[in-house]
Amino acid sequence: MAKDIIDETPEIWGKEYSTDSSTVERDYDTFADTGSYDETFDEWGYVGPQTAAAIAGNYVATDSRLLDAACGSGLTGTALKNLGYDNIEGIDISSHLLELAGKTGAYRKVQQVDMQQFPLPFDDGEFDAVNFIGALTYFETNEILRELCRIVRSGGHIVFSQRDDIMRDGNYDRKLDELEADGTWARVFGTEPMPYLPNHPEYGEEIKVQYFVYRVV
Numbered sequence: 001m002a003k004d005i006i007d008e009t010p011e012i013w014g015k016e017y018s019t020d021s022s023t024v025e026r027d028y029d030t031f032a033d034t035g036s037y038d039e040t041f042d043e044w045g046y047v048g049p050q051t052a053a054a055i056a057g058n059y060v061a062t063d064s065r066l067l068d069a070a071c072g073s074g075l076t077g078t079a080l081k082n083l084g085y086d087n088i089e090g091i092d093i094s095s096h097l098l099e100l101a102g103k104t105g106a107y108r109k110v111q112q113v114d115m116q117q118f119p120l121p122f123d124d125g126e127f128d129a130v131n132f133i134g135a136l137t138y139f140e141t142n143e144i145l146r147e148l149c150r151i152v153r154s155g156g157h158i159v160f161s162q163r164d165d166i167m168r169d170g171n172y173d174r175k176l177d178e179l180e181a182d183g184t185w186a187r188v189f190g191t192e193p194m195p196y197l198p199n200h201p202e203y204g205e206e207i208k209v210q211y212f213v214y215r216v217v
């Protein structure tokens, strides 16, 4: 199955990945329809959700109101729930993945949102923290990060990951610094590149991931 889904949905797996919302929605719906989305990620060795939840645990109180942005099938919400978080909402563009997320029991609410359409349907400072894991790849600019800062209260946190090849080749650190320079957020934690999908034939050792925590100013 893992091999089939890579061939079937090259625009979400290829090096030339798509940042077009409708393409991403179509391909993640297709992936969800295989019935083995979580198993496939498990096969690829994906531990992003558990890693991100453990990192969040160092900065975010368990009674926080959390948004799991681009929650997919609910892996991150489930990892957070296992650490004691019980006030989590999930949003994603793939309704088929949201159906799976809803079934995990980790979320108070899930809703379909295209995160490329601003403003996101939330008030200023509505959340204590946002987790945004394994999804920044699908966004052309860093404007999504600024928008996530808008919906988190001052002093709250954004926990996210980014592929290390994009950090490097896309000079992404500069984009993160821009938001620090204009007083939007401040970095409180960042990792070196870590394994991302170690058993995925096109990622393997080549594409790694970095995790970050920023405090909203």
Ligand SMILES: C[S@@+](CC[C@H](N)C(=O)[O-])C[C@H]1O[C@@H](n2cnc3c(N)ncnc32)[C@H](O)[C@@H]1O
Residues within 6 Å of the ligand: 021, 024, 025, 028, 048, 049, 069, 070, 071, 072, 073, 074, 075, 076, 091, 092, 093, 094, 097, 113, 114, 115, 116, 132, 133, 134, 135, 138
């Ligand atoms: C690799 S999955 C990661 C899912 C989850 N965060 C996790 O770590 O298991 C990437 C997710 O980003 C979502 N996504 C991509 N572009 C999006 C957009 N414009 N709006 C909302 N969700 C989007 C996809 O539908 C998919 O669920």
